[in-house]
Amino acid sequence: MPSVISAPILAHREVAPRHFVLTLHAPPIAASAQPGQFVQVRGVDWVDPLLPRPFSVMRAHRDKGDIEILYRVVGKGTALMTRWQPGGNAQVFGPLGKPFQLFPYGARVLIGGGVGIPPLLMLAEQCGRRPEAMRAATVVLQGARTADQLLCVEDFQRTGVTLELATDDGSTGHHGLVTDLLKPHISRLQARYGTVEVFTCGPMAMMRAVAETCRDGGVGCQVCLEAPMPCGFGVCMGCVVKVRGAWEIGQGSRRIKGWTMERHYKRVCHDGPVFDANEVVWDE
Amino acid sequence: MPSVISAPILAHREVAPRHFVLTLHAPPIAASAQPGQFVQVRGVDWVDPLLPRPFSVMRAHRDKGDIEILYRVVGKGTALMTRWQPGGNAQVFGPLGKPFQLFPYGARVLIGGGVGIPPLLMLAEQCGRRPEAMRAATVVLQGARTADQLLCVEDFQRTGVTLELATDDGSTGHHGLVTDLLKPHISRLQARYGTVEVFTCGPMAMMRAVAETCRDGGVGCQVCLEAPMPCGFGVCMGCVVKVRGAWEIGQGSRRIKGWTMERHYKRVCHDGPVFDANEVVWDE
Amino acid sequence: MSSDQLPVNSDQLLVTPHQQRAGRDAPSLQIHIGPLCLRNPVMTASGTCGYGEELAEFVPLDKLGAIVTKTVTRHPREGNPPPRVCETAAGMLNAIGLQNVGIERFISDKLPFLRDAGATVIANIAGEDVAEFAELARRLDGVGGVAAIELNLSCPNVAGGLDFSTDPQLTEATCAAVKAATRLPVIAKLSPNVTDIVAIARAAVAGGADAVSLINTLVGMAIDVKTRRPKLANVTGGLSGPAIKPVALRMVYQVAQAVSVPVIGIGGIMTAEDALEFLLAGASAVQVGTATFTNPRVSLDVLEGIERWMQENGMGSVQEIVGGLRLAEHVPTLAR
Amino acid sequence: MSSDQLPVNSDQLLVTPHQQRAGRDAPSLQIHIGPLCLRNPVMTASGTCGYGEELAEFVPLDKLGAIVTKTVTRHPREGNPPPRVCETAAGMLNAIGLQNVGIERFISDKLPFLRDAGATVIANIAGEDVAEFAELARRLDGVGGVAAIELNLSCPNVAGGLDFSTDPQLTEATCAAVKAATRLPVIAKLSPNVTDIVAIARAAVAGGADAVSLINTLVGMAIDVKTRRPKLANVTGGLSGPAIKPVALRMVYQVAQAVSVPVIGIGGIMTAEDALEFLLAGASAVQVGTATFTNPRVSLDVLEGIERWMQENGMGSVQEIVGGLRLAEHVPTLAR
Numbered sequence A, B: 001m002p003s004v005i006s007a008p009i010l011a012h013r014e015v016a017p018r019h020f021v022l023t024l025h026a027p028p029i030a031a032s033a034q035p036g037q038f039v040q041v042r043g044v045d046w047v048d049p050l051l052p053r054p055f056s057v058m059r060a061h062r063d064k065g066d067i068e069i070l071y072r073v074v075g076k077g078t079a080l081m082t083r084w085q086p087g088g089n090a091q092v093f094g095p096l097g098k099p100f101q102l103f104p105y106g107a108r109v110l111i112g113g114g115v116g117i118p119p120l121l122m123l124a125e126q127c128g129r130r131p132e133a134m135r136a137a138t139v140v141l142q143g144a145r146t147a148d149q150l151l152c153v154e155d156f157q158r159t160g161v162t163l164e165l166a167t168d169d170g171s172t173g174h175h176g177l178v179t180d181l182l183k184p185h186i187s188r189l190q191a192r193y194g195t196v197e198v199f200t201c202g203p204m205a206m207m208r209a210v211a212e213t214c215r216d217g218g219v220g221c222q223v224c225l226e227a228p229m230p231c232g233f234g235v236c237m238g239c240v241v242k243v244r245g246a247w248e249i250g251q252g253s254r255r256i257k258g259w260t261m262e263r264h265y266k267r268v269c270h271d272g273p274v275f276d277a278n279e280v281v282w283d284e
Numbered sequence C, D: 001m002s003s004d005q006l007p008v009n010s011d012q013l014l015v016t017p018h019q020q021r022a023g024r025d026a027p028s029l030q031i032h033i034g035p036l037c038l039r040n041p042v043m044t045a046s047g048t049c050g051y052g053e054e055l056a057e058f059v060p061l062d063k064l065g066a067i068v069t070k071t072v073t074r075h076p077r078e079g080n081p082p083p084r085v086c087e088t089a090a091g092m093l094n095a096i097g098l099q100n101v102g103i104e105r106f107i108s109d110k111l112p113f114l115r116d117a118g119a120t121v122i123a124n125i126a127g128e129d130v131a132e133f134a135e136l137a138r139r140l141d142g143v144g145g146v147a148a149i150e151l152n153l154s155c156p157n158v159a160g161g162l163d164f165s166t167d168p169q170l171t172e173a174t175c176a177a178v179k180a181a182t183r184l185p186v187i188a189k190l191s192p193n194v195t196d197i198v199a200i201a202r203a204a205v206a207g208g209a210d211a212v213s214l215i216n217t218l219v220g221m222a223i224d225v226k227t228r229r230p231k232l233a234n235v236t237g238g239l240s241g242p243a244i245k246p247v248a249l250r251m252v253y254q255v256a257q258a259v260s261v262p263v264i265g266i267g268g269i270m271t272a273e274d275a276l277e278f279l280l281a282g283a284s285a286v287q288v289g290t291a292t293f294t295n296p297r298v299s300l301d302v303l304e305g306i307e308r309w310m311q312e313n314g315m316g317s318v319q320e321i322v323g324g325l326r327l328a329e330h331v332p333t334l335a336r
């Protein structure tokens, strides 16, 4: 059950150039937020800009009732947010959307870049807290243009899951695209754990490449999409993405999914933001 | 010659409940601002609220190139201003409008209340810097509801001119309206100095009462008016006040002024904000 | 002090004796829209609250005056390609293109939930011609759980969608055909993209509309200078939000003075104060649209704010506010 | 690399060969509005720059494309009683009521200053009937220092002021009468408060207008809930500022596609990016209005921003931007 809160700002710090982590006191949201879900954030008196901005929940401290988001400054709204200070309040509502679906068996690869990283960190931290077997069977792959644009590297390291990095300029980790790393990991994990599920969030081009690799490799892939979101809770029909009709038989590890030729629009905010990669019509 | 400046904010402090003094670095404005003139102030990226807000210049430090304004928080614009911090910038243009006209002879009474005080302080400080004779022949009368709403009392004291206070609740100075103090001072100063000029800025009701006292007492009175001001520099015709047609013969102490029955609109921002009290049609 | 002792010239009083008496009790928020009685004057606008399911997560639907559901059409509609929305100064543009489930699934899948939630439902419909409007209205007549029908005469985002409400004859004909097809109260929702809103409103009333609601969105456009492309795939879209409030308020004022049926005010309402402006201008009720995107609970906040204001001002019933605008003696007459 | 070696399908290029060549020199900002040649496409809008004197304190008037002076009428006008203005979300309402010095004092007292300042002057006029429009135009014809005449067909703040530009016949008749009365280029300024802006623009062109400028203000209203009075003494006023930009841009786009004369874009322009949106939509030039109140130098900032953008994008002349909006292959046709 999502809530609307005037949330006290507890902390606000720059974690990378033009990237900030904002900590808000929002107990009902912290109590239920899941990886992949997001919140709508807005200055309490915003009229211009008018609409709230969607941000993935990066951390939910259920005990303290706090949530953390990580945002990049891109436009008007995020520029205004940089001026927010502890002691003030932000309007926030959520948690919104369908979270990633984590299976208790097999292996998993979390692959992303840019501001796709926050939901993957939340997922990685969840995997890290699970039994040793799960932690060991989880790999995080993060890409960025240069080393200083990598996000939350130490946080990922602290989770205990495997972390590999890639940079376009080779300043850290693999010299090239993060997607280069995916196929070898899938093969290795498939051989060892049987099934592999891939979770991805980041630039469209990257997610699309990941989706294709997974489709070719026959492994499941969940993508976390973005779209402009006036409402964020499913009432405006503004945030749609074209998807294929889906059919599904069975449950859990025995479920079989298929896709019809019929295409229609789904709301990224309410039907997603996490979708089965095969459902998404990428070329629209 | 007025200028438009993105002015660095140097200081910002609360001087009374909901009253702030903002210090801006604006050398060309500081170089020429006169008492009664004002500046148009606006956040550099304001779209809502859209229009700049007019504030009297309270101090112009010609040496340092700084100006000070004193503002009361009343609505949206001033509420946003309270969040401004040293290190940031404000958009400011000015100085605008016609200043008070100070005569080098006779005596003068500065009478005001509320946010009418800032231009009077600038005027008082100017009188205080003039030869001893001028300082001695200057009286400031300030009224407020309660003692804690009196503004800049120590600043006035430092000028060396005579200061008398009045409060509605009697918590400081005269128990009653500040206008009660005016007539005795006019009589006394007229007897001693021959001519008296009254300068007033504050609530409309107060200024009107001052104007009537002056008219009855046959002394000159300059009022500093307020109006909503979209542009502040005379181009929009939005800020008009109804005035009588004026005629004038002679110059300086020998000038004689009169008023025709013809009435028309003048711009408060450009033809004022300082007007001859007799010119203003008070009942419109 | 008995009310007899109060000054008699009530024109000069902010609080009239009657208001003061009434103020002792909680104010009555009930209002009448023609034959329809609503528990309060605050509704959510069509297209900004879906069919109520998602909103119900934030707002008890039975607290609101009514839920005006997303426009439904004869057949399901897929809507326009994205991008469908973009932000503008103090507002937004949308070109959703009436994506909706169609009348049949509305009745079978959506209405039961609303009924169970205790919501007062105003079903918003759009036909491609007069006959289809009538057909949709007839279909809803038999169905339980619909309190009134609102005609979307003015959706600017589908081909030909503007025609109905920019043409007085078509407006009148549509209202008349719908009235003949249903016993439900009929509200005609008007477009602001016209030279003479009063003429259109009069036509709706002549056609038998029990009320008029206004405004729908203003047609607008935005361009991304970097890509040199329109920000909406549909090129143009409907402008909503605080930016349009002054236009909406003016039109409501003009129409309320010209027609005898209740007027429902819509456009840029974010706060109780905004809603009160519309009531003072002559609206009997209001709809909250885009504001719901900024805060899903805002319609409740508006309602509670109105209630508080009425209490503070000793108002016994909403009707005392409606049209309560005070004008100077020598008000210039409106150009139209 | 010679331009021959460049890929031939220039549609897919952000920078076309021609643009690249031209980009080496400072871009040419000159534009033509019918017979009128302006040094650049940025003007100040009527009613927002007085008669230039006060603006000249902030902006060298000879740097601007043109100064469109405050509407002048046959006789001086005192204007409406205050309050004449109020702020709205991302905009403002005004009901100045055409306070102006009248045509004779405009010519004797105001024009000489503008001439001396080297300003390109577009004189904006409003008559009470067609004959008066023609008379005003004739009076200006003989006078030096006026480059063109703009017809305020659309001031919503004087009784009857709307009639001209909401009526195609009257619009055409006025333009024709004015054209017959003067050799100066004539620009018809249009009101957005109409159902079909294209029909009005076509009528202006049929009447002989050398260009059309749009938009004037949208009629709006605001109420002070505390006093329960209209915020303007005139009750209604004209809405301007960023709030109206999407409506203005849409109308400019529609009109630019429909008429063959140059279109001047007006409405909510605050930045060079805003101005570029209008140029891309088909405007040959723009006017900056309300923004001047927020910063007296803003028209120069807009101009410099356009110049910078042209340089960055290798544009040789403004004409390359005009109408340069890119549309997808399957653009839905506009309803109107």
Ligand SMILES: Cc1cc2nc3c(=O)[nH]c(=O)nc-3n(C[C@H](O)[C@H](O)[C@H](O)COP(=O)(O)OP(=O)(O)OC[C@H]3O[C@@H](n4cnc5c(N)ncnc54)[C@H](O)[C@@H]3O)c2cc1C
Residues within 6 Å of the ligand: A038, A049, A051, A052, A053, A054, A055, A056, A057, A069, A070, A071, A072, A073, A074, A075, A076, A077, A078, A079, A115, A118, A119, A225, A226, A227, A228, A229, A273, C086, C087
């Ligand atoms: C489900 C979801 C989760 C997200 N999580 C994060 C996150 O954790 N960290 C982060 O930095 N960013 C995240 N984003 C993107 C973030 O919402 C945008 O960067 C932000 O809205 C831009 O706001 P702005 O005012 O600074 O930019 P502007 O460009 O000024 O915004 C203009 C308008 O476009 C909309 N808009 C533009 N781009 C986007 C976009 N990509 N997504 C949504 N709306 C957009 C804005 O909402 C606004 O209405 C997420 C987006 C979605 C949809």
Ligand SMILES: Cc1cc2nc3c(=O)[nH]c(=O)nc-3n(C[C@H](O)[C@H](O)[C@H](O)COP(=O)(O)OP(=O)(O)OC[C@H]3O[C@@H](n4cnc5c(N)ncnc54)[C@H](O)[C@@H]3O)c2cc1C
Residues within 6 Å of the ligand: B038, B049, B051, B052, B053, B054, B055, B056, B057, B069, B070, B071, B072, B073, B074, B075, B076, B077, B078, B079, B115, B118, B119, B225, B226, B227, B228, B229, B273, D086, D087
């Ligand atoms: C020449 C002049 C000098 C002034 N000097 C001072 C000063 O030194 N200190 C000070 O505290 N105040 C001063 N004021 C008043 C100050 O400008 C207003 O209090 C301020 O504009 C209110 O802005 P807001 O956004 O907080 O209020 P809001 O009520 O939100 O403003 C709404 C709109 O009304 C306009 N407005 C409302 N009241 C006034 C008013 N009285 N004057 C001008 N515009 C108004 C605002 O500009 C704005 O457009 C002066 C006004 C004028 C005209």
Ligand SMILES: Cc1cc2nc3c(=O)[nH]c(=O)nc-3n(C[C@H](O)[C@H](O)[C@H](O)COP(=O)(O)O)c2cc1C
Residues within 6 Å of the ligand: A236, A237, A238, C045, C046, C047, C048, C070, C071, C094, C096, C098, C124, C152, C155, C189, C215, C216, C217, C239, C240, C241, C242, C244, C266, C267, C268, C269, C287, C288, C289, C290, C291
């Ligand atoms: C995203 C969106 C979708 C809308 N869809 C509809 C619709 O389907 N039917 C309709 O009659 N009005 C629709 N409207 C118009 C609103 O109901 C309302 O009339 C308009 O937005 C003005 O009110 P507001 O400023 O409060 O949003 C829609 C508005 C928006 C913003």
Ligand SMILES: Cc1cc2nc3c(=O)[nH]c(=O)nc-3n(C[C@H](O)[C@H](O)[C@H](O)COP(=O)(O)O)c2cc1C
Residues within 6 Å of the ligand: B236, B238, D045, D046, D047, D048, D070, D071, D094, D096, D098, D124, D152, D155, D189, D215, D216, D217, D239, D240, D241, D242, D244, D266, D267, D268, D269, D287, D288, D289, D290, D291
């Ligand atoms: C205070 C004010 C006065 C105006 N006076 C006139 C006028 O006298 N004649 C005219 O044609 N337009 C007048 N306008 C309209 C503007 O020229 C312009 O068309 C409109 O404001 C939209 O542009 P903007 O949003 O950039 O202000 C006036 C606008 C304002 C705000």
Ligand code: FES
Residues within 6 Å of the ligand: A228, A229, A230, A231, A232, A233, A234, A235, A236, A237, A238, A239, A240, A267, A268, A269, A270
């Ligand atoms: S953002 Fe409104 S439906 Fe998704």
Ligand code: FES
Residues within 6 Å of the ligand: B228, B229, B230, B231, B232, B233, B234, B235, B236, B237, B238, B239, B240, B267, B268, B269, B270
């Ligand atoms: S504020 Fe524009 S003329 Fe005075």
